[in-house]
Amino acid sequence: MKNKARILLTFMLTMSIALTGCSMExxxxxxxxxYLTDSLAESSTTDEANAEKSIVVMKDLFEPELEESVSxxxxxxxxxxEAVSIERDQCVEIVFFGDSQIAHGRDDGxxxxxxxxxxVPNSICYNLAIGGTTASLEKSTSEINPENMKSLSxxxxxNCLLGKSDREDTLSGYQNILSTMNSIDTANVDYFxxxxxxxxxxxxVPLDNSLYDADQYHSYYNALxxxxxALKNACPDATIILMTPFYGIYVDSSDNTYIxxxxxxxxxxxxxxDYASKVQYLADEMGLIYFDGMFATKCDLYLDTANxxxxxxxxxxLTGRQIFSRLLAHYINFxxxxxxxxxxxxxxxxxxEFDPEEYYxxxxxxxxxxxxxxxxxxxxxxxPLAQPSDEALSWGD
Numbered sequence: 518m519k520n521k522a523r524i525l526l527t528f529m530l531t532m533s534i535a536l537t538g539c540s541m542e543x544x545x546x547x548x549x550x551x552y553l554t555d556s557l558a559e560s561s562t563t564d565e566a567n568a569e570k571s572i573v574v575m576k577d578l579f580e581p582e583l584e585e586s587v588s589x590x591x592x593x594x595x596x597x598x599e600a601v602s603i604e605r606d607q608c609v610e611i612v613f614f615g616d617s618q619i620a621h622g623r624d625d626g627x628x629x630x631x632x633x634x635x636x637v638p639n640s641i642c643y644n645l646a647i648g649g650t651t652a653s654l655e656k657s658t659s660e661i662n663p664e665n666m667k668s669l670s671x672x673x674x675x676n677c678l679l680g681k682s683d684r685e686d687t688l689s690g691y692q693n694i695l696s697t698m699n700s701i702d703t704a705n706v707d708y709f710x711x712x713x714x715x716x717x718x719x720x721x722v723p724l725d726n727s728l729y730d731a732d733q734y735h736s737y738y739n740a741l742x743x744x745x746x747a748l749k750n751a752c753p754d755a756t757i758i759l760m761t762p763f764y765g766i767y768v769d770s771s772d773n774t775y776i777x778x779x780x781x782x783x784x785x786x787x788x789x790x791d792y793a794s795k796v797q798y799l800a801d802e803m804g805l806i807y808f809d810g811m812f813a814t815k816c817d818l819y820l821d822t823a824n825x826x827x828x829x830x831x832x833x834x835l836t837g838r839q840i841f842s843r844l845l846a847h848y849i850n851f852x853x854x855x856x857x858x859x860x861x862x863x864x865x866x867x868x869x870e871f872d873p874e875e876y877y878x879x880x881x882x883x884x885x886x887x888x889x890x891x892x893x894x895x896x897x898x899x900x901p902l903a904q905p906s907d908e909a910l911s912w913g914d
Contacts, residue, residue: 765823
């Protein structure tokens with residue numbers, strides 16, 4: 518991969534970022550859950566969210582279940598099959614780990630990996646996401662020896678991919694995922710994209726290890742770090758993009774009363790926003806590319822737009838997935854020299870104005886003024902996905 522571009526992108530993102538999944542087994546005593554309709558409570562307004570800053574601790578929260586079919590046929594995704602017709606050394610190979618935010622839409626090709634592949638030239642996306650999974654090792658799993666581990670968590674899936682755990686046994690109930698994993702040659706992977714957090718939150722997984730924890734796999738931060746360390750050691754040339762969990766809304770299912778959002782509702786350990794902050798910290802600490810789905814730095818996903826982005830107050834709608842795949846594609850297209858950095862830095866999407874067929878174009882005059890390095894290459898036609906207009910070419914020096 519292009520190490521210089523990767524280092525440059527990580528540095529620029531570090532300087533520019535402002536600090537600021539998923540079906541689960543239902544429990545008996547839910548005080549609040551995520552309401553399974555497109556509508557939000559009438560009281561769910563931006564003003565209310567801004568006014569209510571106190572933390573609401575709710576125990577036994579659960580995520581709404583997604584009806585996602587799990588094929589037992591040994592068939593990899595269409596994107597993976599395309600690798601047959603494209604020379605491997607010409608492909609941009611991208612492996613996704615995650616929960617249902619990444620898995621959702623896989624059956625009809627509208628999952629984020631499939632949508633991303635449409636925006637990154639010559640790319641092959643492998644979707645290893647499984648709904649309901651966590652970054653951390655499941656509480657019911659005490660086995661931490663990879664040879665004996667059978668876990669669908671991020672830690673477990675990394676061990677399966679790297680041959681440290683028995684993937685055939687672990688994924689025996691997910692033959693489509695197993696087939697996809699079997700088609701991956703880790704030596705050819707260019708990008709790993711990782712998204713977990715919602716299920717860790719709902720399972721009340723500790724944010725960090727305590728001083729007395731014997732392993733690194735049963736807390737959110739440490740499990741992510743352990744899995745990423747393993748990927749970096751096995752695939753040192755691959756770029757890793759670490760995504761936050763996505764912003765969501767919580768309402769009382771009995772009367773649709775607004776309770777709070779990802780910054781207000783706590784599981785007793787922290788809010789989902791706290792889990793997202795751990796992602797941001799870890800990405801900075803490990804020199805990874807950080808992708809925000811929580812803090813509205815790239816789009817207007819918040820309380821007043823949630824019913825357009827989220828179909829059950831938690832999971833992304835098709836439009837939501839289209840928006841985030843476009844934003845995510847900028848990071849890879851910059852590193853692959855398909856687009857200038859100005860596109861990555863300036864694309865902010867408002868869902869009311871979003872057109873899924875539109876390709877983002879940054880104002881050429883502003884690029885020339887504010888992004889001179891991008892402009893110099895842009896005006897020479899060096900970016901396949903961003904060619905200068907005839908007017909810009911006529912400007913001269």
